Amino acid sequence: MYQRKSSFIDRFAALSSSAFQLLALIGIALVLGSAPAAANPKYAGIVVDAKTGKTLYAHDADELRYPASLTKMMTLYLVFEALERGSIKLNTRIKFSANAAKEPPTKLGVGAGRSVTVEQVILGLVTKSANDASTAIAEHLGGSESKFAAMMTAKARSLGMSRTTFRNAHGLPNSAQTTTARDMATLGIALREHFPRQYKYFSTRSFTFGKSRFGNHNRLLGVVRGVDGIKTGYTRASGFNLVSSVIDRDRSIVAVVMGGRTGASRNEQMKDLIARYLPKASTRGRGNLIARGAVANTAVAAIESLELPKVGPVPTQRHETNQRLAMAYAAPTPEPVVGRAALVNSLIAQKVAIPIPAPAVVPPMPVETAANEAVDPVTTASTTSMSGWVIQIGAMPDRNAAVELLARAQDAGGRALSGAEPFTMAYAKNNEQLYRARFGGFDGQSAATRACKTLKKKGYACWATAN
DSSP: OHHHHHHHHHHHHHHHHHHHHHHHHHHHHHHHHHOGGGTOTTOEEEEEETTTOOEEEEESTTSOBOOGGGHHHHHHHHHHHHHHHTSSOTTOEEEOOHHHHTOOSSOOOOOTTOEEEHHHHHHIIIIIOOHHHHHHHHHHHHSSHHHHHHHHHHHHHHTTOTTOBOSOSSOOOOTTOBBOHHHHHHHHHHHHHHOTTTGGGGGOOEEEETTEEEEOSOTTTTTSTTEEEEEEEEETTTEEEEEEEEEETTEEEEEEEEEESSHHHHHHHHHHHHHHHGGGSOSSOOOOOSOOSSOOHHHHHHHHTTOOOSSSOOOHHHHHHHHHHHHHTSOOOOOOEESHHHHHHHHHHTTOOOOOOOTTTSOOOOHHHHTTSOSSOSOEEESSOOOSEEEEEEEESSHHHHHHHHHHHHHHHGGGGTTOEEEEEEEEETTEEEEEEEEEOOSSHHHHHHHHHHHHHTTOOOEEEEO
C-alpha cells in the first residue's frame, strides 16, 4: 500500500514537472512573439489611438527607418490636397515622361508620352504601388520629382512629422529618405482626418488597368476585422513595412510595423498588435488630432525651431511638444448627435419646433416610413446639392465633425455605400446652426433603405428620405 502511494506521488510529480516545463516554454514563446526586435534589429512599431492620440504601444518608434513605398502615402496626400483645391480632377490626364516610364517595377508599364487619369494614378498607387505613376504625378504637380519631394518634406513638417525627409515620390532606395514609425502613424491619421472622401481608395481590393488586374498588396484587407487600409512597403534596406488603419465600432487605431523580415511575419505582427491594443483604445475620444489643412505659419516656425537632431532617437517629450503644437491649431470636435431621439433633443436645444413621439408608447420608426417624416422642418442651405433619395445618419454642430462621421460610416457601410456620395446640409435658426450628415446618389428608395439596414447592423442610426 505504501509503495503504491509513493509510486502515485512520483508519477504526479513527474507530470507536474512536465506541465511546468510546457508552461515555461509557452511563456517564452509569448515573450519572444511580443518582442520581435529581439531577433530583428530593423524592427520598429507603434500603435496610436486615433481618437485621443495616446500611444498604446511603441518599440523604437522614433528611430530612423527607410519608408520604402510608405512614401506613396505622402504622394497621395498631396494628390488629394490638389483635388480638394481644384487644381486637378479625377479625370485629368497625367502624361508619363521618359523619366517616369523608365522607373523599375512595380509599375503600370505606361510608355513615355502616353497618359492616364488621376484616378488611375491613385488606384495604381494604392494597389500595385506603381513607381512610374508616382513619378508621373510628382512631375505633374511639382514640375520635377525633386521639387515635389521638397513639397512632400515641407508638408511632413507642417503635419508634425519632424523626423521625415523625402527625396523621391515612390520610395525606391535613397539613403537620405528616412522616417520613423511615429511619423508614419501621424501621416496615416492625417490622411483619414483630412480627406474622408478620398480615403476610401485605400480600401480598394483590386484595380483593372488595360488587360491587367492588380490586387492590393495589403493582405489584411477583408481578413482582419475593421482594417480599411492603408499601405505596404518593401525594399531590401527597409524590410517589410505596413501602416494599418482600423475602425471597429467606437474604437479606432492606426498601427505601424517597419522592418519585417518577410511579408508574412510583418502581417502576423500587425495582426497581433491589432488584437492586443484595439480593445485598449478609447471609445470617447474626439479625434481631430492633426491640424486641418495648411498649418499656420507660426505653428510651422515653432515646430522647426525645436532643432531636433538629424540622427539618433528623438526624446519622447519633443514628439509630445510637436503634437501639442499641431493640436493647438485643430478646432475641437463636438460629440456627434447620433440617433433619431438624440437628434430630436438636439433640435429642441436649437429651439426648433418639432413633434416628439413618446418613446414609451410609440415604437421606433421603421426606415421605410421615415422618408415621409419632416425630420427637421426648417429652411436649409446645402453645402452640396443632392437630389433623389438620400439617407441621414445624424446632425452635428460642427461641419468637420459631420464629415468625419460620414467617413466612419462609409467605411463601415462597405459595398452598400460604395457608390454613395457623402455631403452635409447646414440649417440655422436664431443664429444657431447644425449640419446634417447625409449620403446621396442612391438609385431609388430600395438602394437607400438597403444602405440604412447595413449601417444599422454596424451600430449607426439611419433613415431614408426623398430629397
